[in-house]
Amino acid sequence: MFDNLTNRLSRAMKTLRGEARLTEANTQEMLREVRMALLEADVSLPVVREFVAKVKESALGTDVAGSLNPGQALVGVVHKELTAVMGGDLGADASELDLTTxxxxxxxxxxxxGAGKTTTTGKLARLLVTGELIQNGRKIPKKKVLVVSVDVYRPAAIEQLRTVAGQVGADFFPSAADQKPRDIALAAVDHARKHHYEVLIVDTAGRLGVDEAMMQEISMLHGLIKPIETLFVVDAMQGQDAVNVAKAFGEALPLTGVVLTKLDGDARGGAALSVRHITGKPLKFIGTSEKLDGLEVFHPERMAQRVLGMGDIVSLVEQAQRNIDIAEAQKLASKIKTGDRFDLNDFREQLQQVKKMGDMSSLMEKLPAQFAQAAGQIQGGQAEKQLRRTEGILNSMTPLERSKPELLKATRKRRIAAGAGVPVQEVNKLLKQFEQMQGMMKQFKKGGMGKMMRAMGGLRGLKSGMGAFGNFKK
Incomplete structure (x- = not known):
């Protein structure tokens, strides 16, 4: 996401190198580039005008610290204004889910x-059921969650929610196409109260476009069940249409927040910069993949960092905390520290840990631009594919072979390659990379950080998922 915008803004910053001060003269060309970058990213024109005006006002006359060039100084100004336009001016808790009732x-x-309401309902239920929702720097305790669909116009939507609820561990309240939405909603609320559910998520009917009947129905439902959160789910791929539809819903309903879906498929990212500004409502969640774990809390400051190529290390750490087996990580660290041999069984365990962290595209987007490039200039989808191939090779080995790689001679390699469905050359390549990694582990044990970093330079062949291996242990 935001690839085009990030690249254009980076070029804009480079135009100011060598200047000692940000002035109207030397920022004019940069501001033109920023304006074009935002327009190409499909940011709405009123937002572009206001954003550029604020950047200009903040930047002019700004002294450049001795350790910075004007381009770097301008990054601070742009970061501040990007944070504000995406909701940073609403306060740190604006994007948090309110469950205090x-x-x-x-x-x-x-x-x-088609915006992704039903899938998002399942993703949100999953965050609450598993206790993976992090707000104010702490995990929200696991919740007992009930989900219900009042979309009687599309029976397939009801069945979809039933399936998704089963996959994420939430309870499903049954409904049918011959029922009235108001009756389903009231029955679900009554059931939730009687059976002590902490959260009830109501998935409503959608239309192909905004129409009066839909607005009246959802307004009726809102008045009937009085939700503490009313979330508008909108497809980021719609660009300007997303903003217009969000505005229409915001006028018809007292929205408390917006969920922007399919952001992983939108290289422009304009909707993320426009929706909050146009509706006045905070972005609370973003959909980052089709998988049921592909929903993230939206943080304006962190997203601004991503747009500017700074990465989002805080979110990356939180993602690791949610998914990594700490006991296994400590076990490996202890093994390396005491000098025990690092073998292919350990390597396989670490690859499985990396897989638990989620979609590789999402992980790579959280790395600062320079590190993401160093990890390998390939798409996250290709990284996941390579990760699966590598794991397939390791799974084709016996436990003894993984513990004693020296046993892997020609005959065994051919058997392993056939079992994994890859050429023998790939098995040889993996073993060579593993030998380099073993050398790195030895340097780590000896405390030779400089030598270890040089050893890591030989691991460039591990582009994809393996690049995350070294980062994981830090």
Whole structure:
């Protein structure tokens, strides 16, 4: 996401190298580049005008610290204004989910058909059921969650929610196409109260476009069940249309927040910069993949860092904390420290840990630009594919072969390659890379950080998922 915008802004910053001060003369060309970058990213024109004006006002006359060039100084100004336009001016807790009410806390999901409401309902339920939702720097305790669909116009939507609920561990309240939405909603609320559910998520009907009947129905439902959160789900791929639809829903409903879906497929990212500004409502969550773990809390400051190529290390650490087996990580660290041999069984365990962290595209986007490039200039999808191939090779080995790689001669290599469905050359390549990694581990044990870093230089062949291996242990 944001690839085009990030590249254009980077070029804009480079135009100011060598200047000692940010002035109207030397920022004019840069501001033109920023304006074009935002327009190409499909940011709405009113937002572009206001953003550029604020950057200009903040930048002019800014002294450049001795350790910075004007381009770097301008990054600070742009970062501040990007944070504000995406909701940073609303306060640190604006993007948090409000569950402080007498149970059940009711969340109403609104949006057009195809925006991803039902999938997002499942993703949100998963965060609450597993206790993986992090707010104010701490995990929210696991919740007992009930989900219900009042979309009686599309029976497939009801069945989809039933399936998704089963996959994420939430309970499903049954509904049918011959029922009225109001009756389903009231029955679900009553059931949630009687059975002590902490959260009830209501998935509503969508339409292919905004129409009066849909707005009246969802307004009726809102008044009937009085949700504490009313989230508008909108497809980032719609660009300017996303902003217009969000505005229409915001006028019809007292929205508390916006969920921007399919952001992983939008290289422009304009909707993320426009929706909050146009609606006045905070972005609370973003969809980062089709998988059920592909929903993240939206943090304006962190997203601004991503747009500027700074990465989002805080979110990356949080993702690791949610998914990594700490006991296994400590076990490996202890093994390396005491000098025990690092073998292919350990390597396989670490690859599985990396897989648990989620979608590789999402992980790579959180790295600062220079590190993401060093990890390998390939797409996250290709990284996941290579990760699976590598794991397939390792799984084709016996435990003894993984513990004693020296046993792997020609005959065994041919058997392993056939079992993994890859050429023998790939098995040889993996073993060579593993030998380099063993050398790195020895340097780590000896405390030779400089030698270890040089050893890591030989691991450039591990582009994809293996690049995350070294980072994981830090």
């Amino acid at each position: 007498t149970p059940p806390a009711i969340i109403l999901m609104a949006g057009l058909q």
